Amino acid sequence: MTPTSSEPTRFDGSIAIVDDDPSVRRALLRLFRSVGVDAVGHEFGVEFLGSRALHDVECLILDVHMTGMSGLEVLEEVRVAATKLPVVLMTGRYEPDFEDRALAAGASAFLRKPFLDEELFAAIAEATGQLLP
């Protein structure tokens, strides 16, 4: 999903965050607010999959390790329902083959927690081909 345009456009849309940890969700939403980007948070994958956000957002930031459906299971569903939605996978665990599995599952980019904002924005840019902020 590497952007093909040589002059990437500015990111102009909204982002969904799915993480079952409320403080992480809260912090990421605040971070996007601080750069003027709309974002919505969901605690559970099923909640996101059943919401309008699935089709409205331009990018999904998805945690892998969650109670209920895991991030990879959610990604699988996303690929079925909205094949083009760029997805950035995050993990807080140490997983040696995380990158390979993330890409194989159809993620556009990946992040290891904790990460700086520039890493987050770079991952979104990589996934969407658009620059943030």
Added chain:
Amino acid sequence: MNPPFDPIEFLEHGPLVPFAMDCVDERVLWVGPQAESLLGYPRERWLKPDVWDVIVVEEDRRRVRDARGSRAWATPGASVEYRVRAAGGAVLWLTEVGRVVQDEDGARIEGYLLDVTERKNREVAIWRSEERVRGILRNAPDAMVVTDIGGRIQTMNAQAERLFQYGFADVCGSMLDPMVPQRLRAAFTELRDALDPESERRSLVAGQAFAIEQQDGGEVPVEIGMSLVTTPDGEVQILNSFRDLTARLRLETQLRSSERRIRAVAEALPALIFFVDQAERFLFVNDAYAAWHGQRRHQMEGQRIREVIGESAYADYEESISAALNGTPAHMRLDVVDPDGQPRSFDMSFVPQFSEDESVDGFFGAFFDVSAEVRAEQGDRLHREQLAHVARVATLGELAASIAHELNQPLSAVVANAQAARRFLDPIAPDLDEAREALDDVAADARRAGDVIASMRKLLERRETRHEPVDLRHLALEVVELVRSEAVLNGVEVRVQEDAATTTTVEGDPGQLTQVFLNLVKNAIESTGRLSSAPRTVTVSFSSDRSDVEVSILDNGPGFPAGDPESLFQPFFTRRPGGLGMGLPISRTIAEAHGGSVSAERLADEGALLRVRLPAAPADDSSA
């Protein structure tokens, strides 16, 4: 110049009273003038036919008549002694010497009378005193031998005859000394020669240990007594008594040998042993106990406890001592410092000794040095603690990925909040409210990360077992934090039942108890994770009764493999590849060390239930 002997004068005035008497009717034919002064009767009274009936006492009359009629009276010098009553009523002894004279006038007795009262009375006194002595001798418990002052045997009782195995007749008049064994004879003689009738002190020998030799050569141990006695006629005699000591010596030997046996046992035992009487005096101590106090046995025996051990040490034993002296056995363990300054532990027993009337004579104390055992126990505990620690570290290693996740979550939030706050503080269009909230969240998330570190440190720390109030619910929540990521990874939801009404505080070591829950919850998560169908849950719930807090860890996993649930507690039993198999056995060891238990139950449908019971903390300790 002496007057010439005048027979007539002698007959009429000498002590002998001449008389003549008819042989047949015993009428006095003639009597010397002294007769009047002899009995106080006038001479004419003697010449009356009834004179003998009047003067001879009734008991002697027949004997006198018989003597005068006997053949003996046909020869000169025949005599009879009898008692007569004087005119004043006094009774006198007379000797009558006479002979029968036959001539043309017929047969008559001629002779004289002599007053022998004084001699006779003396003889009777002697006879009576000898009778008395013989009576005493006969009834004495000991063998008694009377000797003269030179040691010649005068008389002896039957007990003496039995002791010496000689008949009195055989030894009468011979020396007593040869009946003492040769080696003791000189001492015996010396003892006797030292007796002195003039000195009160030296007229008596009491309780000298000797031996006598029997006729057959056998030796008998005796206690000899000697006392001087003076007979009525002024002879000084020695009353020798011999008490046979055979039985007493046998008893004493038995007592000594039983005491020797007790001492032998007391010295052979690896213990400090002593006997204390009601006055709290040491009557018996073994060498080990004496040495403990830096004394010798004979120095300590007879001393009072307080004086030997000092007041402060006495206070340690006081309760046990008074219990034992009141008849109740007491036991205690005491840690002391030995004379070399080394710490020692003693198991001490105080065992009362009862006399035949069931009163308490005193008590035996036995102190067994259990320092080695105590050290071994401490070593065991140390070993157990080390093993538990190793297992804790291993468990944490297994959880490292999860714990990293638990740290990365708050750290992610911290970084995001910090960078957002920085932007909200933009000098051109600052949003201070957002910035403040972001920083509040930074602090909260940092604290959350710190809590993870703290609960991890609790498990990693290695220290002496502590005893403090621990809230098991709080501890369960901490554990759930540690394993949260593990639960998520396994798709398992861990619930901690909230019920504020239940007492969940116990007394114990927080690290070790955390380990118990970590093991049990982690096991439950791992076994449940294999279950394919949702919902997968592990539920931690609490209940309590008066004495215990019970924690149930219920999972709806596949349960245990077939067989005894107890096999789960066998070390190295594991179904997890790479697992150590020490989690459950260590959890049980820890719970048991806390006075509790861990048990496993297979549930009827699916799942497993593990119960941890721990004694509840004292009720007044509600602050924990």
